[in-house]
Amino acid sequence: MAELMLREAILQTLFSEMERDENVVVLGEDIVGGMGTEGGPEAIGGIWGTSTGLYDRFGGDRVIDTPISESAIIGAAGGLGLTGKRPVAEIMFADFLGVCMDQIWNQMAKFRYMFGGKTECPAVVRMIYGAGLNAAAQHSQAPHGILTSMPGLKVVMPSTPADAKGLLTTAIRDQDPVIFLEHKALYAEKGEVPDGDYTIPFGHARLAHAGEDVTIVAAGLMVKFSIKAAQGLAEKGIGCDVIDLRTTSPLDEEAILDSVENTGRLVVVDESPPRCGLATDIVSLVTQKAYASLKAPPEMVTSPHTPVPFARELEKAYLPSPGKIADAVERTLAWK
Amino acid sequence: MQISEDALKQAYRQMKTIRMFEERLHDEIMTGEIAGFTHLYAGQEAVAVGVCEHLDYNDTIASTHRGHGHCIAKGCDVRGMMLEIYGRADGICKGKGGSMHIADIEKGMLGANGIVGGGPPIVVGAALAAKLYGDGRLAVAFSGDGACNQGTTFEAMNLAVVTNAPAIFAFENNHYSEHTGVAYAVGSEDIASRAESFGMKAWRVDGCDFFKVYETMGEVVDHVRAGKGPAAVEFDTERFFGHFEGDPQNYRGEGEIARLRKERDCITIFREHAAKNKLVSKKDLDAIDKEVSDLIDKSVEESRAAAPPTAEDVLTDVYIDYI
Numbered sequence: 001m002a003e004l005m006l007r008e009a010i011l012q013t014l015f016s017e018m019e020r021d022e023n024v025v026v027l028g029e030d031i032v033g034g035m036g037t038e039g040g041p042e043a044i045g046g047i048w049g050t051s052t053g054l055y056d057r058f059g060g061d062r063v064i065d066t067p068i069s070e071s072a073i074i075g076a077a078g079g080l081g082l083t084g085k086r087p088v089a090e091i092m093f094a095d096f097l098g099v100c101m102d103q104i105w106n107q108m109a110k111f112r113y114m115f116g117g118k119t120e121c122p123a124v125v126r127m128i129y130g131a132g133l134n135a136a137a138q139h140s141q142a143p144h145g146i147l148t149s150m151p152g153l154k155v156v157m158p159s160t161p162a163d164a165k166g167l168l169t170t171a172i173r174d175q176d177p178v179i180f181l182e183h184k185a186l187y188a189e190k191g192e193v194p195d196g197d198y199t200i201p202f203g204h205a206r207l208a209h210a211g212e213d214v215t216i217v218a219a220g221l222m223v224k225f226s227i228k229a230a231q232g233l234a235e236k237g238i239g240c241d242v243i244d245l246r247t248t249s250p251l252d253e254e255a256i257l258d259s260v261e262n263t264g265r266l267v268v269v270d271e272s273p274p275r276c277g278l279a280t281d282i283v284s285l286v287t288q289k290a291y292a293s294l295k296a297p298p299e300m301v302t303s304p305h306t307p308v309p310f311a312r313e314l315e316k317a318y319l320p321s322p323g324k325i326a327d328a329v330e331r332t333l334a335w336k
Numbered sequence: 337m338q339i340s341e342d343a344l345k346q347a348y349r350q351m352k353t354i355r356m357f358e359e360r361l362h363d364e365i366m367t368g369e370i371a372g373f374t375h376l377y378a379g380q381e382a383v384a385v386g387v388c389e390h391l392d393y394n395d396t397i398a399s400t401h402r403g404h405g406h407c408i409a410k411g412c413d414v415r416g417m418m419l420e421i422y423g424r425a426d427g428i429c430k431g432k433g434g435s436m437h438i439a440d441i442e443k444g445m446l447g448a449n450g451i452v453g454g455g456p457p458i459v460v461g462a463a464l465a466a467k468l469y470g471d472g473r474l475a476v477a478f479s480g481d482g483a484c485n486q487g488t489t490f491e492a493m494n495l496a497v498v499t500n501a502p503a504i505f506a507f508e509n510n511h512y513s514e515h516t517g518v519a520y521a522v523g524s525e526d527i528a529s530r531a532e533s534f535g536m537k538a539w540r541v542d543g544c545d546f547f548k549v550y551e552t553m554g555e556v557v558d559h560v561r562a563g564k565g566p567a568a569v570e571f572d573t574e575r576f577f578g579h580f581e582g583d584p585q586n587y588r589g590e591g592e593i594a595r596l597r598k599e600r601d602c603i604t605i606f607r608e609h610a611a612k613n614k615l616v617s618k619k620d621l622d623a624i625d626k627e628v629s630d631l632i633d634k635s636v637e638e639s640r641a642a643a644p645p646t647a648e649d650v651l652t653d654v655y656i657d658y659i
Binding site (some may be wrong): 019026027061062064066067068071072073074075076077078079080081082083084085102103106107111112113114115116117119121152153154174175176202203219250 | 350428436440449451459468492495498655
């Protein structure tokens, strides 16, 4: 075990998977940084610190610094995947999904189905997502809901450094296209990370906090907020299960339903706006499959139906928070 | 460029197979038996064949919505393609893709594509993989004059140049993007000059003359296999049918299609050139016509009788492994 920041866990995993399998190739904007400048390659080393040193170790054929061309990045990842490589593409800000949607939605996600199950595209698309850094409307969104709705993709949202390692390792070794969402506000989060080969299977949620009264379901940064809320509520004698989904596609329905059957109360926390998203999806699942267990209407703690605002005060008002989550838990307990 | 008689016969067979496949589909679609949207390649055969005859199965291509010709030229099973277009369980994509999504990775065919401009970025990826394999293989993106206006095509060309990827951008200018003329839709003088402006070498060639296409592609393929970077070729070619089957084509000029079939038919041009230069006998070419005609008849007959997929098949092949 070593204590690492989440971003370090990502970098270490890329390093070890590139060492382990020569077919692993990484590509993205400025993942080397400094190409074509006086400073030279690695002058920056990747703006997130998640690719620093890869170019020096593995060279430019496997660590491909691309121009700002998201469609070409994702398309190239698709082509590399179809022809026997294991690309790991980086989309610097998940908001740029808007630029490369076709290559994800119409191409990569559908190859296998359209082609009658005869192809494999083991591509990983790492996207850095989320609000909390006052990066405003085009550099802060959480697009997991859109991506989870797309058949053919798997969607991963790690919340701890250990999970980042275990889930990214699984993603790179997986045979299907995987979207790997890294929350920028979690990059400096520290935690113990297992040494050596470490994988976490997809579709298995983690019980991040245990309690008997209310089930809280969350993913990514929202897990951290939910744990904080649960810890505060525990001091008041209120027990919460916090279910960290880890992957939103596939979804561990069983973990959610088992917990709700025990607690009878559900709070879903989602960083994205409320319509047609992860929160509505989980509420729908529970009302359809565990209706009889519910003692109160499910609660959703989400961002509002607005773009992500800039100013500190506005962004704070926009995002779910431990306080908002605790309030929702108390509302569901007070329901008669 | 020297081509053996056998190679010429093979090229002719491929061109003729595409032509008869498409002409037959045109007739069969009229019967209402075939569902969906179909875009026919007839008229452009010399391009697909003239390019693909230089490739082997390690080389990859990505195609377009007008993809049947590229599929056949790259070696996809004709019978399997016909079954697919009829939506049958034994189709090359089990009836899940249809006309616009035929692919065969084993043959290096990375898929027809329903999205105009969808293929070039994928081809750059295949070319980057080819570079890593390091055995001289390459990847070809077939695009039309429509796709040459898509941003994805520009991004792909630039990325290919920046990474020195062994990619060929094959632009088939058939003068129509859907129902719009190239004179309106392409702002530059031609398409090849766009590729040149991205920093790659580009060729221009008459796409209705197999011999010219084949000879030019020899140079292009040599250039790319030698690691000299990506290349582009603009083919001046003709589309004998509409954008899709059912297109009224009221935007075509008076007598235009009849004139194209008379003056710009790549099959006729091939036969005339072969006769004039005594390359292949008429008898041999007629025998190939008969052989191809039988293959198409048989494929249609079999496709008509073949079983459709079942409702359960909807759910398979989304993932390799899910829960």
